[in-house]
Amino acid sequence: xxxxxxxxxxxxxxxxxxxxxxxxxxxxxxxxxxxxxxxxxxxxxxxxxxxxxxxxxxxxxxxxxxxxxxxxxxxxxxxxxxxxxxxxxxxxxxxxxxxxxxxxxxxxxxxxxxxxxxxxxxxxxxxxxxxxxxxxxxxxxxxxxxxxxxxxxxxxxxxxxxxxxxxxxxxxxxxxxxxxxxxxxxxxxxxxxxxxxxxxxxxxxxxxxxxxxxxxxxxxxxxxxxxxxxxxxxxxxxxxxxxxxxxxxxxxxxxxxxxxxxxxxxxxxxxxxxxxxxxxxxxxxxxxxxxxxxxxxxxxxxxxxxxxxxxxxxxxxxxxxxxxxxxxxxxxxxxxxxxxxxxxxxxxxxxxxxxxxxxxxxxxxxxxxxxxxxxxxxxxxxxxxxxxxxxxxxxxxxxxxxxxxxxxxxxxxxxxxxxxxxxxxxxxxxxxxxxxxxxxxxxxxxxxxxxxxxxxxxxxxxxxxxxxxxxxxxxxxxxxxxxxxxxxxxxxxxxxxxxxxxxxxxxxxxxxxxxxxxxxxxxxxxxxxxxxxxxxxxxxxxxxxxxxxxxxxxxxxxxxxxxxxxxxxxxxxxxxxxxxxxxxxxxxxxxxxxxxxxxxxxxxxxxxxxxxxxxxxxxxxxxxxxxxxxxxxxxxxxxxxxxxxxxxxxxxxxxxxxxxxxxxxxxxxxxxxxxxxxxxxxxxxxxxxxxxxxxxxxxxxxxxxxxxxxxxxxxxxxxxxxxxxxxxxxxxxxxxxxxxxxxxxxxxxxxxxxxxxxxxxxxxxxxxxxxxxxxxxxxxxxxxxxxxxxxxxxxxxxxxxxxxxxxxxxxxxxxxxxxxxxxxxxxxxxxxxxxxxxxxxxxxxxxxxxxxxxxxxxxxxxxxxxxx
Amino acid sequence: xxxxxxxxxxxxxxxxxxxxxxxxxxxxxxxxxxxxxxxxxxxxxxxxxxxxxxxxxxxxxxxxxxxxxxxxxxxxxxxxxxxxxxxxxxxxxxxxxxxxxxxxxxxxxxxxxxxxxxxxxxxxxxx
Numbered sequence: 001x002x003x004x005x006x007x008x009x010x011x012x013x014x015x016x017x018x019x020x021x022x023x024x025x026x027x028x029x030x031x032x033x034x035x036x037x038x039x040x041x042x043x044x045x046x047x048x049x050x051x052x053x054x055x056x057x058x059x060x061x062x063x064x065x066x067x068x069x070x071x072x073x074x075x076x077x078x079x080x081x082x083x084x085x086x087x088x089x090x091x092x093x094x095x096x097x098x099x100x101x102x103x104x105x106x107x108x109x110x111x112x113x114x115x116x117x118x119x120x121x122x123x124x125x126x127x128x129x130x131x132x133x134x135x136x137x138x139x140x141x142x143x144x145x146x147x148x149x150x151x152x153x154x155x156x157x158x159x160x161x162x163x164x165x166x167x168x169x170x171x172x173x174x175x176x177x178x179x180x181x182x183x184x185x186x187x188x189x190x191x192x193x194x195x196x197x198x199x200x201x202x203x204x205x206x207x208x209x210x211x212x213x214x215x216x217x218x219x220x221x222x223x224x225x226x227x228x229x230x231x232x233x234x235x236x237x238x239x240x241x242x243x244x245x246x247x248x249x250x251x252x253x254x255x256x257x258x259x260x261x262x263x264x265x266x267x268x269x270x271x272x273x274x275x276x277x278x279x280x281x282x283x284x285x286x287x288x289x290x291x292x293x294x295x296x297x298x299x300x301x302x303x304x305x306x307x308x309x310x311x312x313x314x315x316x317x318x319x320x321x322x323x324x325x326x327x328x329x330x331x332x333x334x335x336x337x338x339x340x341x342x343x344x345x346x347x348x349x350x351x352x353x354x355x356x357x358x359x360x361x362x363x364x365x366x367x368x369x370x371x372x373x374x375x376x377x378x379x380x381x382x383x384x385x386x387x388x389x390x391x392x393x394x395x396x397x398x399x400x401x402x403x404x405x406x407x408x409x410x411x412x413x414x415x416x417x418x419x420x421x422x423x424x425x426x427x428x429x430x431x432x433x434x435x436x437x438x439x440x441x442x443x444x445x446x447x448x449x450x451x452x453x454x455x456x457x458x459x460x461x462x463x464x465x466x467x468x469x470x471x472x473x474x475x476x477x478x479x480x481x482x483x484x485x486x487x488x489x490x491x492x493x494x495x496x497x498x499x500x501x502x503x504x505x506x507x508x509x510x511x512x513x514x515x516x517x518x519x520x521x522x523x524x525x526x527x528x529x530x531x532x533x534x535x536x537x538x539x540x541x542x543x544x545x546x547x548x549x550x551x552x553x554x555x556x557x558x559x560x561x562x563x564x565x566x567x568x569x570x571x572x573x574x575x576x577x578x579x580x581x582x583x584x585x586x587x588x589x590x591x592x593x594x595x596x597x598x599x600x601x602x603x604x605x606x607x608x609x610x611x612x613x614x615x616x617x618x619x620x621x622x623x624x625x626x627x628x629x630x631x632x633x634x635x636x637x638x639x640x641x642x643x644x645x646x647x648x649x650x651x652x653x654x655x656x657x658x659x660x661x662x663x664x665x666x667x668x669x670x671x672x673x674x675x676x677x678x679x680x681x682x683x684x685x686x687x688x689x690x691x692x693x694x695x696x697x698x699x700x701x702x703x704x705x706x707x708x709x710x711x712x713x714x715x716x717x718x719x720x721x722x723x724x725x726x727x728x729x730x731x732x733x734x735x736x737x738x739x740x741x742x743x744x745x746x747x748x749x750x751x752x753x754x755x756x757x758x759x760x761x762x763x764x765x766x767x768x769x770x771x772x773x774x775x776x777x778x779x780x781x782x783x784x785x786x787x788x789x790x791x792x793x794x795x796x797x798x799x800x801x802x803x804x805x806x807x808x809x810x811x812x813x814x815x816x817x818x819x820x821x822x823x824x825x826x827x828x829x830x831x832x833x834x835x836x837x838x839x840x841x842x843x844x845x846x847x848x849x850x851x852x853x854x855x856x857x858x859x860x861x862x863x864x865x866x867x868x
Numbered sequence: 869x870x871x872x873x874x875x876x877x878x879x880x881x882x883x884x885x886x887x888x889x890x891x892x893x894x895x896x897x898x899x900x901x902x903x904x905x906x907x908x909x910x911x912x913x914x915x916x917x918x919x920x921x922x923x924x925x926x927x928x929x930x931x932x933x934x935x936x937x938x939x940x941x942x943x944x945x946x947x948x949x950x951x952x953x954x955x956x957x958x959x960x961x962x963x964x965x966x967x968x969x970x971x972x973x974x975x976x977x978x979x980x981x982x983x984x985x986x987x988x989x990x991x992x993x994x995x
Contacts, residue, residue, distance in 0.1 A: 028992040031989065070969075071971055073958055074958055074971070077969065078968055095962075095963075098959075102955040103955055103956070103959070105955065106954070106955040106956070179950075179951040179952055179953075180951070182951040182952075182971070182972065183951035183972040
């Protein structure tokens with residue numbers, strides 16, 4: 001974009017070779033003014049964006065909040081710098097005010113709170129529910145059921161939250177990870193995978209504090225004492241993981257079969273898994289703060305298991321009332337939770353322990369520990385495939401244990417269990433279970449289904465409720481994940497946890513393998529995505545069929561798009577209204593957005609009364625205009641006051657070619673203006689006289705009065721002439737107007753020369769006297785009109801930014817005439833913007849007036865041989 | 869048009885390579901330094917139009933580097949470009965005379981125009 005400076009440079013010979021006279025100083029001032037205005041526009045734009053993001057509950061991470069805050073701060077700091085250079089020494093106090101505001105703002109959004117350092121290691125004997133802030137929920141709950149209920153859990157220890165902080169701070173990883181997240185541009189899966197690799201690399205290279213290594217070695221030596229061999233499961237137990245609000249189910253890593261000498265490598269891998277692409281996507285969609293992630297890690301003895309599985313103490317999808325669901329597989333239960341196997345399932349009545357339903361799966365594979373502790377997939381022998389993985393006596397034992405755990409924690413539980421080779425039941429994990437409201441009226445499928453003939457698959461048991469239509473897209477590879485279209489129905493062979501990254505964008509989930517007790521089913525329920533998991537033949541039957549409808553109420557998947565369902569759902573995940581990221585954003589806004597410094601004539605209009613960054617921008621903008629046009633500057637710049645039939649409240653600086661030469665060095669007549677852009681703007685501003693303020697509705701006036709009460713500078717009298725501080729800077733083809741009409745502030749700028757590539761018009765408008773909602777409605781009204789005239793418009797809150805570029809000079813002139821008209825005629829109409837009739841009337845009136853303005857402009861320009 | 873002589877100071881090779889490629893296409897003559905100390909030496913030896921400087925670097929950090937560059941060449945405009953999103957870096961950087969503070973990632977065009985602003989300001993003794 002062409003700058004004032006470039007326009008001046010054409011007029012004034014190369015400033016660097018000039019001696020230091022008034023014109024050179026003026027050019028320097030102009031350039032500072034330009035930089036200040038550019039920073040002002042940018043700052044206001046980001047402020048408006050941030051306010052809108054807070055209002056709309058948008059999806060973003062903490063790095064975005066920090067980056068927005070810092071960008072707005074940098075632009076405000078730039079404004080201060082430029083103002084200080086326009087009049088050295090006069091405004092230096094602003095710097096200290098600014099520093100205080102931004103440092104306070106940083107504190108308000110600070111991440112991991114300062115806490116005194118606790119133990120680096122806690123052994124299972126030392127862990128109980130109160131340990132949760134050091135061990136995370138997973139380990140704390142295991143310690144609790146062992147100490148309080150006497151249940152068997154694996155021996156082991158926790159590498160604590162304090163250890164994690166120590167590792168992060170000691171190695172500088174804290175800052176480095178924040179930096180890597182910051183410089184990642186965007187949040188799509190591809191970029192997040194690159195980020196995952198960079199963070200993993202940084203964590204792998206970071207030096208592990210010697211003290212921490214010693215503690216880990218000491219704890220594992222203690223475990224090894226009575227054993228000839230020791231293999232460990234190194235499991236994530238992050239703070240916040242397994243909480244009721246966000247389970248992070250399956251998003252973090254567990255490393256199985258780890259020998260003691262490899263604990264620290266596995267520890268690094270588990271810590272790095274917090275920043276995996278899928279975990280980060282999950283985090284983003286939950287509105288959780290990436291800078292508050294703390295990974296505590298459980299190091300647990302591996303149990304030689306002959307069977308294992310999951311228990312839900314309630315039916316999570318609400319289909320079975322008062323039921324407890326136990327699933328099991330032979331060998332290690334990892335194949336259930338990672339969605340790769342079908343499991344035996346028993347639905348048991350919680351009251352009388354009778355079995356209501358039994359499903360014995362055809363178990364082709366099982367997971368078994370090898371002698372080195374690794375887990376291998378092994379084929380199940382033909383004659384064992386349909387044999388139940390556990391006998392009835394174990395089912396009863398598991399139910400008793402599960403109900404004791406539920407009673408102790410007083411909420412439904414999701415429990416992972418194994419049966420050891422010596423017949424003992426061990427609990428590997430227990431966590432709160434979220435239970436969905438039942439979507440159907442009872443357990444049975446509705447009798448009448450008018451779409452039954454369209455069903456491709458029936459009798460599907462839902463893992464998460466809902467209804468969705470969309471194109472079926474199969475996801476088998478990473479490439480499939482990257483190319484997955486929004487709203488499609490996700491079809492997959494295995495319900496792998498990493499697919500969680502796609503769920504917020506998927507209409508529904510259908511998986512051939514896996515079970516409703518797996519991690520992915522959990523995440524589907526969290527995001528409210530309908531899911532069928534463990535549907536034999538799904539991939540073969542649904543691949544390539546195009547659009548399908550998924551209805552968990554009927555348990556069917558239909559060909560084509562169905563409407564008129566007996567219930568519908570919103571497929572998009574609803575973000576919690578007060579998630580941690582939004583809360584952090586809202587905590588920073590008070591330092592940025594509120595504007596209390598509005599009356600430049602008040603004695604309180606000083607740096608020390610700037611309470612927010614917005615106040616500082618307001619102060620800088622006002623003072624920069626004053627500096628630009630101050631008395632001695634005005635004479636140096638040859639600023640003149642505009643004169644029509646009477647003196648007007650406008651001053652004008654001609655950078656060259658914008659006016660005809662005049663003998664009068666104080667005043668300039670309208671007839672002397674030669675700048676095509678200023679003439680077009682002026683025609684727009686004056687062609688149709690302003691009607692004055694709209695007839696005030698009581699509510700509108702009250703809105704202004706209440707706004708004014710919060711803002712003493714806004715008195716509701718509104719005896720507003722054409723503003724009191726309006727400045728044109730012009731050249732032959734250029735015009736910049738800085739104006740303040742009562743309560744609102746505008747910048748209009750345009751260049752209209754021979755080369756369309758250089759031409760543009762820009763209109764920025766914000767503020768007003770009424771409350772924010774009315775001001776926003778006025779901005780939308782103006783935006784609609786500007787868009788019809790070819791402007792590209794961006795409305796954020798009550799601020800409007802409109803531009804048109806790359807067009808012929810005549811189009812820029814017309815655009816400026818439209819901007820000029822709106823500048824004058826939209827004054828004070830915010831007061832009546834709660835009245836839909838007034839809104840429509842203004843829409844019609846403005847459209848008619850603008851047509852008249854443009855036809856008057858055409859007549860005047862053709863009279864003058866096209867060019868104004 | 870005269871080539872812009874830029875000193876780009878950053879310890880990340882990927883970043884340097886990407887920006888060098890794009891800026892060279894815009895008629896910018898780019899010299900690079902991966903450490904603060906090397907940057908100060910380069911400023912002593914060569915007459916640059918503008919410096920673009922990272923904050924987090926091994927050894928001497930960006931703010932100290934800025935101080936030393938300004939001690940050697942007070943009029944040379946220095947733009948901070950960092951992924952280190954901390955207010956402290958902004959406050960200190962501007963106090964030490966940086967022309968502006970940009971946060972990564974930043975488009976090549978935005979950086980290029982910011983460099984032009986900085987060079988213009990120097991011409992007018994505004995830095």
